[in-house]
Amino acid sequence: xxxxxxxxxxxxxxxxxxxxxxxxxxxxxxxxxxxxxxxxxxxxxxxxxxxxxxxxxxxxxxxxxxxxxxxxxxxxxxxxxxxxxxxxxxxxxxxxxxxxxxxxxxxxxxxxxxxxxxxxxxxxxxxxxxxxxxxxxxxxxxxxxxxxxxxxxxxxxxxxxxxxxxxxxxxxxxxxxxxxxxxxxxxxxxxxxxxxxxxxxxxxxxxxxxxxxxxxxxxxxxxxxxxxxxxxxxxxxxxxxxxxxxxxxxxxxxxxxxxxxxxxxxxxxxxxxxxxxxxxxxxxxxxxxxxxxxxxxxxxxxxxxxxxxxxxxxxxxxxxxxxxxxxxxxxxxxxxxxxxxxxxxx
Amino acid sequence: xxxxxxxxxxxxxxxxxxxxxxxxxxxxxxxxxxxxxxxxxxxxxxxxxxxxxxxxxxxxxxxxxxxxxxxxxxxxxxxxxxxxxxxxxxxxxxxxxxxxxxxxxxxxxxxxxxxxxxxxxxxxxxxxxxxxxxxxxxxxxxxxxxxxxxxxxxxxxxxxxxxxxxxxxxxxxxxxxxxxxxxxxxxxxxxxxxxxxxxxxxxxxxxxxxxxxxxxxxxxxxxxxxxxxxxxxxxxxxxxxxxxxxxxxxxxxxxxxxxxxxxxxxxxxxxxxxxxxxxxxxxxxxxxxxxxxxxxxxxxxxxxxxxxxxxxxxxxxxxxxxxxxxxxxxxxxxxxxxxxxxxxxx
DNA sequence: AAATTTTAATGAAACGTTTCAAAAAATGAC
DNA sequence: GTCATTTTTTGAAACGTTTCATTAAAATTT
Numbered sequence: 001x002x003x004x005x006x007x008x009x010x011x012x013x014x015x016x017x018x019x020x021x022x023x024x025x026x027x028x029x030x031x032x033x034x035x036x037x038x039x040x041x042x043x044x045x046x047x048x049x050x051x052x053x054x055x056x057x058x059x060x061x062x063x064x065x066x067x068x069x070x071x072x073x074x075x076x077x078x079x080x081x082x083x084x085x086x087x088x089x090x091x092x093x094x095x096x097x098x099x100x101x102x103x104x105x106x107x108x109x110x111x112x113x114x115x116x117x118x119x120x121x122x123x124x125x126x127x128x129x130x131x132x133x134x135x136x137x138x139x140x141x142x143x144x145x146x147x148x149x150x151x152x153x154x155x156x157x158x159x160x161x162x163x164x165x166x167x168x169x170x171x172x173x174x175x176x177x178x179x180x181x182x183x184x185x186x187x188x189x190x191x192x193x194x195x196x197x198x199x200x201x202x203x204x205x206x207x208x209x210x211x212x213x214x215x216x217x218x219x220x221x222x223x224x225x226x227x228x229x230x231x232x233x234x235x236x237x238x239x240x241x242x243x244x245x246x247x248x249x250x251x252x253x254x255x256x257x258x259x260x261x262x263x264x265x266x267x268x269x270x271x272x273x274x275x276x277x278x279x280x281x282x283x284x285x286x287x288x289x290x291x292x293x294x295x296x297x298x299x300x301x302x303x304x305x306x307x308x309x310x311x312x313x314x315x316x317x318x319x320x321x322x323x324x325x326x327x328x329x330x331x332x333x334x335x336x337x338x339x340x341x342x343x344x345x346x
Numbered sequence: 347x348x349x350x351x352x353x354x355x356x357x358x359x360x361x362x363x364x365x366x367x368x369x370x371x372x373x374x375x376x377x378x379x380x381x382x383x384x385x386x387x388x389x390x391x392x393x394x395x396x397x398x399x400x401x402x403x404x405x406x407x408x409x410x411x412x413x414x415x416x417x418x419x420x421x422x423x424x425x426x427x428x429x430x431x432x433x434x435x436x437x438x439x440x441x442x443x444x445x446x447x448x449x450x451x452x453x454x455x456x457x458x459x460x461x462x463x464x465x466x467x468x469x470x471x472x473x474x475x476x477x478x479x480x481x482x483x484x485x486x487x488x489x490x491x492x493x494x495x496x497x498x499x500x501x502x503x504x505x506x507x508x509x510x511x512x513x514x515x516x517x518x519x520x521x522x523x524x525x526x527x528x529x530x531x532x533x534x535x536x537x538x539x540x541x542x543x544x545x546x547x548x549x550x551x552x553x554x555x556x557x558x559x560x561x562x563x564x565x566x567x568x569x570x571x572x573x574x575x576x577x578x579x580x581x582x583x584x585x586x587x588x589x590x591x592x593x594x595x596x597x598x599x600x601x602x603x604x605x606x607x608x609x610x611x612x613x614x615x616x617x618x619x620x621x622x623x624x625x626x627x628x629x630x631x632x633x634x635x636x637x638x639x640x641x642x643x644x645x646x647x648x649x650x651x652x653x654x655x656x657x658x659x660x661x662x663x664x665x666x667x668x669x670x671x672x673x674x675x676x677x678x679x680x681x682x683x684x685x686x687x688x689x690x691x692x
Numbered sequence: 693a694a695a696t697t698t699t700a701a702t703g704a705a706a707c708g709t710t711t712c713a714a715a716a717a718a719t720g721a722c
Numbered sequence: 723g724t725c726a727t728t729t730t731t732t733g734a735a736a737c738g739t740t741t742c743a744t745t746a747a748a749a750t751t752t
Contacts, residue, residue, distance in 0.1 A: 402738035
């Protein structure tokens with residue numbers, strides 16, 4: 001019967017309700033409309049099964065209430081959690097989320113930005129590694145874990161504090177000779193501060209340590225070699241390791257075990273990220289400095305959507321916390337005497 | 347200088363290049379245009395930094411090259427992996443992905459469908475639980491793990507075969523008294539077939555078994571109670587457990603350990619999903635029936651985008667495989683004699 | 693070189709909204 | 723009951739594309 005089989009438009013609703021197009025628009029936008037007209041329009045809309053066409057609306061209003069989240073991929077729990085929280089927060093505010101994955105490729109990062117820009121998103125939250133990323137100044141942008149410039153707000157956890165916390169915890173739990181293992185892409189970012197924090201704490205407290213960095217994202221060999229070199233008569237000459245990610249921490253534990261070293265008895269290990277597989281159900285997991293993923297996500301969303309974007313902080317560091325797991329000896333707590341002679345606050 | 351500070355449009359490009367609007371459009375759409383004009387247009391576009399406005403294009407062409415993926419949330423590795431593969435596949439084909447999370451709420455599932463429909467996505471891939479979901483017949487839709495109707499293609503792994511495989515493996519590895527643990531939302535779906543497959547194999551091979559189902563998504567108590575009841579003099583009266591998810595398997599292992607039962611020596615456990623934390627780096631993980639997540643994702647995308655959507659299969663089951671982990675005794679392999687007197691193929 | 697055919701370029705209309713100036717209706721004051 | 727004022731409703735224009743019927747130009751044939 002219907003002339004058109006396609007989805008009904010506002011024009012159809014207007015005809016059905018016997019009012020003008022503008023009135024229909026006013027109803028849906030909460031403008032002043034008499035009660036009787038309002039009812040007529042709403043009834044017609046229901047009857048026809050009318051749904052707003054956001055593409056048409058976006059064209060006219062120049063805002064789409066869609067934002068993009070760009071990250072390497074949701075195959076890593078940290079990114080997956082981030083995507084989840086961001087998506088949830090956006091939906092609650094009536095926004096939609098476009099997910100773009102880059103697989104750590106700088107080219108893809110740029111391409112994704114282009115892609116979502118064409119799609120007229122209202123803003124971008126990005127977790128990128130390309131230091132030369134070209135960012136359109138006119139499009140609201142919030143960066144996670146990478147500082148670009150004064151005009152691009154960056155959100156991260158307090159990586160420096162996380163580094164010091166890891167060092168402190170290891171020592172409190174009885175470790176005396178520490179190692180820092182860092183596996184990371186070649187470019188620098190906020191997470192580098194984990195190392196700085198760790199080293200600075202060790203130096204200040206006169207704890208011997210060593211840092212080993214592998215810039216190849218997949219290469220565990222440097223760590224493997226080092227571990228082997230350091231085992232004399234079946235005993236390692238270190239007793240605490242801080243890894244810059246939980247993933248690395250798991251691998252290191254594996255390596256240690258394969259070399260006959262037991263964790264946490266011989267060597268204690270602390271990771272970074274606070275990945276909790278399957279909620280909190282899976283114990284034991286690696287002991288870790290946990291990032292406040294949810295708060296970071298909420299902060300990113302709120303900054304991106306903030307009405308006044310002219311006075312946003314350049315860098316926002318959210319607090320981390322220590323989560324005991326199966327790779328540290330929580331039974332062993334040493335009242336560690338700190339440099340200034342007092343116990344530091346937790 | 348520029349009259350307008352906003353992003354340049356095709357009209358601006360046309361003016362800059364000294365050609366008509368239609369010609370600019372033709373250039374970007376690969377229609378027949380003389381070489382000289384083409385160059386003029388492309389140069390003008392580059393100079394102005396022109397980017398197509400996909401909202402305007404979508405309005406006119408009625409297709410947005412955006413598809414929606416709806417799932418409970420990317421906080422679960424299975425969904426996260428699925429999202430990742432789908433997103434990747436779509437991007438490779440020039441599509442964008444909108445992610446909508448439902449947190450297992452039937453209402454949210456419907457709301458998400460409404461939301462992405464308004465957004466004029468070209469199709470939906472959904473992993474939903476609401477059995478009464480209203481699906482618009484005119485919008486391409488592919489369901490994962492839930493069968494809706496003949497007109498909605500459903501993709502899943504071969505859950506039934508997975509169930510039989512789990513039972514078979516447990517027996518091959520020496521288990522003789524089996525348990526099936528199922529924790530699931532109250533509604534039925536393809537994954538229910540895991541139980542059917544498991545039970546049927548056990549019955550056919552005369553292996554004693556018992557199935558325990560908890561319909562409350564979070565309630566592990568039934569399993570805990572059962573395990574305790576079944577321990578006499580420190581020894582359980584079962585020696586193999588098949589859990590319908592890896593997550594549950596981890597919890598069960600935990601429960602067993604807390605009750606003084608060692609895995610896999612006393613009891614062997616097999617989960618379902620094949621979640622691999624952090625790629626393949628983390629060993630040991632739970633032994634598992636692994637779902638072909640990537641193939642499922644690719645299949646879903648290809649079906650959704652298929653040119654001829656009239657002859658799509660109603661249900662597509664992709665093959666599963668067994669992945670040994672730390673919760674089974676791979677050292678113990680019994681040449682199990684099957685019902686028909688022959689060794690079944692793997 | 694004129695007539696014909698083929699090819700390329702043009703510009704107006706349309707997609708489904710919002711917006712806004714103008715018209716119409718309702719209300720209030722006298 | 724008229725006029726002034728306020729409130730509500732209307733309908734055309736615009737957003738940035740694509741499409742398509744025309745027109746113009748080029749190529750081919752006579």
